Amino acid sequence: MTAQQAEPFDAVEVIRAKRDRQTLSPEQIDWVVDAYTRGVVADEQMSALAMAILLNGMDRAEISRWTDAMIASGERMDFSGLTAPDGRVLPTADKHSTGGVGDKITLPLAPLVASYGVAVPQLSGRGLGHTGGTLDKLEAIPGWRADLTNEQMMRQLSEVGAVICAAGSGLAPADKRLYALRDVTGTVEAIPLIASSIMSKKIAEGTGALVLDVKCGSGAFMKDEASARELARTMVDLGRDAGVDTVALLTDMSVPLGLTAGNALEVRESVEVLAGGGPADVVELTVELARAMLAGAGVTDVDPAQNLANGKAMDVWHRMIEAQGGDPRADLPTAAHTEDVVAEADGVLAELDAMAVGLAAWRLGAGRERQGQPVQAGAGVELHVRPGERVARGQKVMTLHTDTPERFARAKAALEGGWAVAEKGEAEAAALRDRSVILDRIG
Structure with missing residues (x-):
């Protein structure tokens, strides 16, 4: 009997069932994920199944089992025995964002939560396209390194309380293959596959509590609120089915987060937040995510804003960066060339499209078109005005940064139609200025 005859299912029958x-x-789910990981199910067969899932969906039990099968394809981490140097058992909490423009929240958030005695094992990735990667941002800090062994990570969590590093290849390897396949087969938008992709890695990481930042709007993966809400609900259910205390915040990504999009620019802004300043929307989201993470870990009697104001979160930041070889006090890279974008009329900044700003930052060199491409640490877009604020003709609205000035023309083309100055009454302007970045809480 051949190896192929020994398989309990046939890929075509699984595809037909979902079709x-x-x-x-x-049993079908366990087999098809395992068989694809082993190479028994071919890429074209998994492509057909992914399309059938996109078109016909999966119920909660199917998505949960699919996620479990992805987890089972690799290793699981275990933080249950994690202790501080004084012997105290450390609870763990983690955060995942679905990604957006100017989303540097992980940088101030991890040390802030750790400053309250909750360990934060933040396994992050690099950016692709218009959304920046957390590791790319941190690699702008001289000397900082992303790759740690599991032993180094556990030691840093024990001694410092927070680590932001690259995820190992052993976590949910089935996801790596399937993610690449979805990217080239038009099935990226399948909510069962998005949710299982994210949650298989997060559950395999072994954290005790998980907070999801699910973004919606032009600069987000999910453009409309209904789809973002469905994704958030699906992921919260998956986490809870797996025994992980999971909640989600639904947040606005129609405009960029903060005043910067680009690696070193965002690190600089994150340090401002840790110093007790920074843009109001970045502070608001950092504090609310910290509150949710702390509550999931059993810490409910604190106001996270206090440790931003008193310097305790900044102390953890310094130790966290130093533990990974970085110099938190070193000057950050700056781009060799800048060009200002100015208002052509008096009025109020009425529109600022997140996708337009993200594409401009990408074209300036802050992002990559394919995996493995280098990025420019100093490239990006710096905003001087937020929606609802008044500007005068000739006033700087944003500054573009790059090492390669031939990129300016394409970056400015990306911004065309993505921002507008108009006459607005004070009530309309105030509504634009005061809109909360947090739309809802799920779970």
Whole structure:
């Protein structure tokens, strides 16, 4: 009997079942994920199944089992025995963002939560396209390194309380193959596959509590609130099914977060937040995510804003960066060339599209078109005005940064139609200025 005959299922029968809107059995799901990881199920077969899932969906039990099968394809981390140097058992909490423009929240958030005695194992990635990667931002700090062994990570969590590093290849390896396949087959938007991709890695990381930042708007993966809400609900259910205390914040990504989009620019802004300043929307989201993470870890009687104001979060930041070889006091890279974008009329900044700003930052060199491409540490977009604020003709609205000035023309083309100055009454302007970045809480 050949190895192929020994397989308990056939890929075509699994594809047909989902094509015909049937519910896949737990055994079918376990087999197809494992067989794809082993190379028994071919890419074209998994492509067909992914498209059937996109078109016909999965129920909660199917998505949960699919996630479990992805986790089972690799290793699981365990923080249950994590202790501080004084012997105190450390609870753990983690955060995942679905990504957006100017989303530097992980940088101030991890040390802030750790300053209250909750360990934060933040396994992050690099950026692709218009959304920046956390590791790319931190690699702008001289000497900082992303790659740690599991032993180094555990030691840093024990001694410092927070670590932001690259995820190992052993976590949910099935996801790596399937993610690349979805990217080239038009199935990226399948909510069951998005949710299982994110949650298989997060559950495998072994954290005790998880807070999800699910973004919606032009600069987000999910453009409309209904889709973002469905994704958030699906992921919260998956986390809870796996025994992880999980909640989600639904947040606005129609305009960029903060005043910067670009690696070193965002690090600089994050340090301002840790110093007790920074843009109001970045502070608001950092504090609310910290509150949710702390509550999930059993710490409910604190106001996280206090440790931004008193310097305790900044102390953890310094120790966290130093533990990974970085110099938190070193000058950050700056781009060799800048160009200002100015208002052509008096009025109020009425529009500022997150996607337009993200594409401009990408074209300036802050992002990459394919995995492995280098990025420019100093490139990006710096905003001088927020929606609802008044500007005068000739006033700087934003500054573009790059080492390669030939990129300016394409960056400015990306911004065309993405921002507008108009006459607005004070009530309309105030509504634009005062809009909360947090739309809802789920779970």
